[in-house]
Amino acid sequence: MADTTVTKTAEPVSSAAMRRQMLREFWFYFSENRGAVLGLIIFVALVIVAIFASLIAPHSPFEQYRDFALLPPAWAEGGNPSYLLGTDPVGRDILSRLIYGAQYSLFIGVFVTTLSLTGGIIVGLIAGYYRGWIDTVIMRLMDIILAFPSLLLALVLVAILGPSLTNGMIAIALTLQPHFVRLTRAAVMAEKSRDYVTAARLAGAGPIRLMFRTILPNCTAPLIVQATLSFSNAILDAAALGFLGMGAQPPAPEWGTMLAEAREFILRAWWVVTFPGVAILVTVLAINLMGDGLRDALDPKLKRS
Amino acid sequence: MFGFLLRRIAVLIPTFIGVSIIAFSFIRLLPGDPVALLSGERVMSPERHAQISAQLGMDRPLIVQYFDYLGGVLTGDFGSSIVSKKPILEQFWALFPATVELSFCAIVIAVALGIPAGVIAAIKRGSIFDQGLMGIALVGYSMPIFWWGLLLIILFSGTLQWFPVSGRISLMFFFPPVTGFMLIDSLLSGQKGAFASAISHLALPSIVLATIPLAVIARQTRSAMLEVLSEDYVRTARAKGLSPFRVVGIHALRNAMIPVITTIGLQIGVMLAGAILTETIFSWPGIGKWMVDSVFRRDYAVIQGGLLLIAAIIMFVNLIVDLLYGLINPRIRH
Numbered sequence: 001m002a003d004t005t006v007t008k009t010a011e012p013v014s015s016a017a018m019r020r021q022m023l024r025e026f027w028f029y030f031s032e033n034r035g036a037v038l039g040l041i042i043f044v045a046l047v048i049v050a051i052f053a054s055l056i057a058p059h060s061p062f063e064q065y066r067d068f069a070l071l072p073p074a075w076a077e078g079g080n081p082s083y084l085l086g087t088d089p090v091g092r093d094i095l096s097r098l099i100y101g102a103q104y105s106l107f108i109g110v111f112v113t114t115l116s117l118t119g120g121i122i123v124g125l126i127a128g129y130y131r132g133w134i135d136t137v138i139m140r141l142m143d144i145i146l147a148f149p150s151l152l153l154a155l156v157l158v159a160i161l162g163p164s165l166t167n168g169m170i171a172i173a174l175t176l177q178p179h180f181v182r183l184t185r186a187a188v189m190a191e192k193s194r195d196y197v198t199a200a201r202l203a204g205a206g207p208i209r210l211m212f213r214t215i216l217p218n219c220t221a222p223l224i225v226q227a228t229l230s231f232s233n234a235i236l237d238a239a240a241l242g243f244l245g246m247g248a249q250p251p252a253p254e255w256g257t258m259l260a261e262a263r264e265f266i267l268r269a270w271w272v273v274t275f276p277g278v279a280i281l282v283t284v285l286a287i288n289l290m291g292d293g294l295r296d297a298l299d300p301k302l303k304r305s
Numbered sequence: 306m307f308g309f310l311l312r313r314i315a316v317l318i319p320t321f322i323g324v325s326i327i328a329f330s331f332i333r334l335l336p337g338d339p340v341a342l343l344s345g346e347r348v349m350s351p352e353r354h355a356q357i358s359a360q361l362g363m364d365r366p367l368i369v370q371y372f373d374y375l376g377g378v379l380t381g382d383f384g385s386s387i388v389s390k391k392p393i394l395e396q397f398w399a400l401f402p403a404t405v406e407l408s409f410c411a412i413v414i415a416v417a418l419g420i421p422a423g424v425i426a427a428i429k430r431g432s433i434f435d436q437g438l439m440g441i442a443l444v445g446y447s448m449p450i451f452w453w454g455l456l457l458i459i460l461f462s463g464t465l466q467w468f469p470v471s472g473r474i475s476l477m478f479f480f481p482p483v484t485g486f487m488l489i490d491s492l493l494s495g496q497k498g499a500f501a502s503a504i505s506h507l508a509l510p511s512i513v514l515a516t517i518p519l520a521v522i523a524r525q526t527r528s529a530m531l532e533v534l535s536e537d538y539v540r541t542a543r544a545k546g547l548s549p550f551r552v553v554g555i556h557a558l559r560n561a562m563i564p565v566i567t568t569i570g571l572q573i574g575v576m577l578a579g580a581i582l583t584e585t586i587f588s589w590p591g592i593g594k595w596m597v598d599s600v601f602r603r604d605y606a607v608i609q610g611g612l613l614l615i616a617a618i619i620m621f622v623n624l625i626v627d628l629l630y631g632l633i634n635p636r637i638r639h
Contacts (some may be wrong), residue, residue: 035443040318143316144323147577147616156608159600160334211492236449240582243451244597259452266455267463274459284447292443 029297036293042286050102053246057095058082060102061253067092070269086271088262094272097253098279104254105235105283108169112234113227114172120180121223125211127181128188133187142178150175150233158246165248168241169234176230183226187219221298228291232284239280255280309631317620322375324620327376328613332605339363342605343387384609388602393610397592402485403473404591407583408576410507411514416569419519423526423565427534428553431634438523445520450579454513454586461509468509471588475502510587514579518572525568529561536560570626574619 008191030036049056065083069091074081085095127138145153150172157171158164192196192215200214241247242256250261255276262272332339341349344357358364362373377383422442426435436543462470469475473487480494488507491499533539542556543549580593586592592611595608599607 033470035440140319140323143320144327147320147324147620148612149574149581149582149615149619151578152612152615155596155600156612159603159605159608160336162336183458232447236447239449240451243582244585246434246600256449256451259455263455266459270459273452273455277449277456280449280452281444281447284449285444288443288447 002094007065019029026297030293033293033296035289036296039286039291039293042282043290044100046283046286047106049099050106053099053103057093057096057099058084059096061092061097062251063093064091065093070272072269073203073271076271082276085275086269088258088272089265089269094258094275097258098275100253101255101258101276101279102283104248104252105239105280108165108238109231109234109287112169112173112176113231114240115170116230117180117223117227119173120177120183121216123177124181124184125188125216128185129192129207129211129215131189138181138184142181145175145178148175151237152240154237155244156248158241159278163246163249165238165242165252165254168238172234172237172241172275175237179206179226179230180251184219187222188215191218193216196198224298225291225295228287228294232287232291235280235284235287307477313624313627317624318444319397320620324616325375325378326371329371331609331612333367333607342603347491369624382611386599386604386607388604390609393607394614395616396595396607397611399485400590400592400595402482403487403589404577404580404584404593405598406486406488407507407510407514407589407591408573408605409578410511410580412518412569412572413509414515415518415522417517419454419522420526420565422523424530424553424558426523426527427530430531435527435571442520442523445516446524448516448520450513450516451582451586453516455543457509457513458586468505473503473506473590474499477504477508494527510583510589511623513586514576514583517579518569518576521572521575522565522568526561526565529564530557533557533561538559566633567626567630570622570629573622573626577615577619 015205065087068080068083068087070089071087072079073081073086074084076086079086083093083095085093085098088097091214118213123138127135140154154168154171157174158167161170163165188211197210197214205214237248239254239256239259242254243260245260248254248257250257258276259273262269262276291305330518332342335342340354340358340361340363343361343363346353355364362370367371375424379393379469383397385392386396389396422438426438429435458470461468475492478491478494478496478499480490480496480499483490483493487503488500491503530553534553539552542552547556577593580589580591581597582593583589584591584594585597592615596608596611596615598604599611
C-alpha cells in the first residue's frame with residue numbers, strides 16, 4: 001500500500017490531469033448544493049431557449065394580431081390555445097416575446113460582465129501591482145463611482161449618451177466595475193509578496209507576465225463569484241432602465257421594456273405585467289443560486305454556511 | 306477616536322471634489338450647446354447667445370467656471386431648475402423628507418424582520434425552517450422591485466382594494482407641511498383619519514423598498530450568527546449553564562451585529578437607488594421620482610444638482626456607518 005503511494009507521487013503530474021482533478025473536486029462541492037444545481041439547470045435551459053428562439057417561439061415577437069389584442073392566457077376564460085400566455089395591448093404573443101427576450105437578457109449579462117470584468121481586472125492589477133500614486137488615484141476614482149447609486153449613475157449616463165440598450169449596458173458596466181477593481185487589487189496585494197512571485201521575478205519575468213501569468217490565475221476564485229453577481233445585477237439594472245424607458249427601446253422584446261409598455265394596463269390585464277416579471281425573477285434567481293454554489297465550491301474561505 | 310474621524314474625513318475630501326467635477330462636467334458632456342441646454346432656449350441669435358453665455362458665466366475659462374460652481378455649491382447655491390426656475394436646493398429640501406420617510410419605514414421593516422429571520426435560520430441551521438427562510442431571502446434578493454411593486458398594486462390596490470395606488474395621503478385631507486414628514490404632519494393636523502390615510506399610502510411603497518435590504522440583512526445576520534455561535538466564548542456561556550435565550554440573545558447576537566450594522570449602512574445607498582424605482586411606480590413625490598422626471602424633462606440643471614446632493618448624502622451616511630463601526634469595534638480604528 002505504501003509503495004503505490006510513493007510511486008504515484010514520484011510520477012510528474014501533468015497539468016491536464018491536475019486540471020481534471022480540480023474540475024472533479026469543484027463539481028463535487030458544487031453538486032452538493034441542490035439549489036446551485038437547480039440554478040444551473042434553469043440557466044442551461046434559458047441558454048437553449050435563447051439560442052433556438054426562432055425554432056421554439058410559436059409566433060413572431062413583433063407581429064401584431066390586432067384582432068386578438070389583450071387576450072388572456074390559454075387556461076383563463078376567453079383564452080386562445082394558440083397564444084399560450086395571452087397577448088399584449090397591440091396583439092403580440094407574450095410567450096414569443098418572452099422567448100426572444102431571453103436573448104436580450106443573456107446577451108446583456110454576458111456583455112456587461114465581460115466589459116466590467118476585463119476593465120476591472122486590468123485596472124485592479126495595475127493598482128495592486130504598482131501601488132504608490134497610481135493606486136491612490138485609481139482607488140479614489142473608484143470611490144467616486146461608488147458614491148453614486150448605480151441606477152442613478154446609469155440613468156444619468158444614458159441621459160448623456162442617449163437612451164439605447166448599448167448605452168445602458170456601457171453605463172451599467174461602468175457602475176459594476178469598481179467591485180472587480182477592489183477585489184483584484186486586494187488579491188494582487190496579498191499574492192505579490194509570496195515566494196513564487198519573487199521567484200518568477202528573479203527568473204526574469206517582466207511586469208506584464210508577472211501580473212497576468214503569475215499572479216492573476218491565483219486570484220480567480222473571488223472574481224468568478226463576483227462575476228456571477230454582476231451577471232444577475234446587470235440583468236436587473238438593464239431591466240430597470242428598460243422599465244424607466246431609458247434602456248432597450250420598444251418594440252424590442254426586452255423584459256423590462258415589456259413591463260414599461262404594459263404598465264397602464266395593470267389593473268385590466270394582469271398577464272401582460274406578470275409574465276415578463278416572472279421571467280426576470282426566475283433568470284436572476286437561477287444565476288444567484290449558481291453564484292451561492294460557486295462561492296461554496298471555489299472559495300472555502302468565503303463559505304458562509 | 307478623534308484622529309480616526311479626521312482620517313475618514315480627509316479621505317472624503319478628494320472623493321467629494323471628484324464627485325463635484327463629475328456633476329460640473331455632466332452638462333458640458335451632453336451633446337449640444339450647454340448654453341442652449343441651460344437656458345432652455347433652442348433657437349437664439351448670436352447676440353442673445355453671447356448675452357446668456359455671459360449671464361451664466363459660461364464665457365469664462367473652464368477652471369474659473371468650476372471654482373465658481375464649487376464655491377456656489379459650498380455656500381448652498383446649486384443653481385435653478387430650467388423648467389420651474391426654482392432654486393434646486395429649495396426643491397430638494399421640499400422633496401427630501403418624503404424619501405427619508407419612505408426609506409426610514411423600509412429600513413425599519415427590513416431590520417425588524419431581517420434580523421430575527423437570520424437569527425432563527427442560524428439557530429435552526431439546516432432545518433426546513435432555515436432552508437425556507439433562506440430560500441425566501443434569495444427570492445427577495447433576486448426581485449426586480451419595479452415588477453414586485455406592480456404585482457402588489459394589482460393584488461392589494463386592484464383586487465382587494467386595501468391600499469391606495471399612489472401618492473402620500475388621500476386628497477380629502479389638506480394641511481400645510483410642517484415637518485415634511487406626512488406621518489408627523491397628519492398627526493399634528495388633528496384631522497380625523499389623516500394619520501391612517503398616510504399609513505395606508507406608505508404601506509406598499511415601504512414593503513417594496515424594504516424587500517432587497519430585508520433579504521440582504523437576513524442572509525448577513527445568518528452567516529454572522531453562524532460564525533459567532535461556533536466561537537469558544539459561546540461554548541463557555543453554554544457550559545456555564547446560561548439559558549439558550551441568554552446565550553443567543555446577549556452573548557452571540559451582540560458580536561454578530563458588528564458586520565450586520567455595516568450591511569445596514571450600506572443598504573442606505575442601495576435604498577436611494579431603489580427609491581428611484583419605487584417612487585416612480587407609486588408616484589411618491591420624493592427625490593428619486595424628481596430625478597427620473599428631470600431626466601425626462603431634460604432639466605439638466607436639476608440632474609446636475611441632484612446628482613451631487615445624492616452622492617453627498619451617501620458619502621455622509623457611509624461616514625456615519627464607518628464611525629459607528631469604529632465605535633463598536635475599536636480594533637478597526639487603526
